[in-house]
Amino acid sequence: MAGFLARRLLNYLALIVVATSLAYMLAASALDPRSNYEGRNPPIPPAVVDARLSDLNLNDRVPLLERYLTWGGGVVRGDLGRSVTGGSVGEDLGRRVGVTLRLITIGLVLGSVTGVAIGACAAVRQYGAFDRLSTGLSFGVLAIPTVVLANILIIAAVRFNEAVGAQVFLVSGEATPGLQGGPAAALLDRAQHLVLPTLSLSLSLVAIYSRYQRNMMLDVLGADFVRTAMAKGLSRRAALTRHALRTALVPAVTYFAFTFGTLLVGTTFTEKIFGWHGMGEQLVDSISTNDVNTVAAISCLAALAVLLAALASDVLHAVLDPRVRAG
């Protein structure tokens, strides 16, 4: 078991290294930091631009391999390089990671729990009114891309605020800067900012998980072990939650690893549209500002996150399914 785990971790490490290197090479050859200095008035002398770019390890006149080795040497020592503005990429991302994690965690927990609950309820009363309603709604939600959903939410919120005559939903940023009042006011302000981004992130998750959970639940509801559980005297409720739901959760947990990448992308869109200063926003901005080092650092973090999700789903799988632990 330990050998298997060590091999798997080693494989993950190799995947991260290769993925990050590939992303760096692609970014370094496709993005053009030199263009940031063009068209200035007064024009910057080429020698100054060259010196500045060399200083940041972004000079496209230096061979790609040499730049890569300089960058890689820094990364091994824990230095992720510097952004185009000269700031440290590591410090900048350190500030932003927290924002993204908060958004993802709340969205993920809310989305998956609600989705699983809805799916399970729908399966228990198959073809009932609730089942039909949830099926129809999830088909609708799955057809709306996150970028459109976020904008629809914003438009609806603006309309709602106008109708009520008060700023109930706030659509830009994470908190109001320079807010007066005590901690209660600050908390309320944060909640007002949080509602819409969380909704835009978790609605599609709810739709995916409810569909998936419903199908898995339908598969086990007719199974012999559920009937046996009820026959030996368990109430229908206990049999459904303790036996049917637990078994039906296993594939949903495995599915979690696959949806995590989608979730990261969804967070990117949500952050950018709602103006949260997280990693996703930085990703979109770093590409438009030709910030090679930041792009590489973000792809490294994204690869790490996807693999951690895969690992977490393996562990959860083992927790839920005794056969995995024994095997």
Added chain:
Amino acid sequence: MTVADEELAEQRARDTVRAPATRPRRVAGRLLAKGRGRAGCALLTLIFLLAFAGPYLTRWGYTDKDFTAFLAPPSADHWWGTLQTGADVYAVTLRGMQRSLIVGLLAAVVGTALAAVVGAFAGYFGGWTDRSLTWLTDLLLVLPAFLILAIMSPLFAGGQWPVFVLVLALFLWMVTSKIVRNMTVSLREREFIQAARFMGVPPTRIIFRHVLPNMSSLLVVDATLNVSAAILTETSLSYFGFGIQPPDVSLGGLIADGARTAVYAPWTFWFCAGLLILTVLAVNLVGDALRDALDPASHRDGGAR
């Protein structure tokens, strides 16, 4: 084996030969039997008609600008109103839909073909082929697709959208390829594959003639659902300016522009956003109904993807 047995076997062989001709018709029948499949097919047909025949109904082209009407509401002249630039919303939205549909269809077909070939080769040959192909699949799963596509966006400028389709397809195939691989591993031990192998049929031929046709239903459903995935990715990329590049039009770019003026000029946002949602909905409905129609054993309706 007696002569009668042989005749019977021949008879059976002829029956099975004839079966494929009727199978598409049977599947189509099952597809249209349910309300969901019917609604999806009808919606999809309407959307295709609108996207490809609709532009001929108006005198405005997607590059035309009406300098007498900026941000004008829908009227007899401009059916869906105009944008801030004076462009006709009807014309540009249909142009964007054409692009989205073509990009989605092509990327889905290429992506599914890639998934089938990679998965089948990995599963059939096993050993080093399997290990290296699986590793490649994992690598692409780990690479952030949106970021790579966005970085490569300068390559798509100047009418190079086929390159965009190829790169988009490159990030669509991984999960299916894993499923195909696992199915191939179990198919490889089946009698008819072994018979083909012992008769000396080359491995590539076995894969294309015997392994892949056995997964056709999975692949058809996957290709359909990939269409909506590709359309969604394309739209999101174009929304941030990384996908289809101007002067060409894309739904994503239109939605991004429309979102800014949506509150006081709703027509700039709702027509393109609504059509996009309808397109994806129709594709998902068809894909879902196809899954049920191709697999009579499954009695669930509505799958999650």
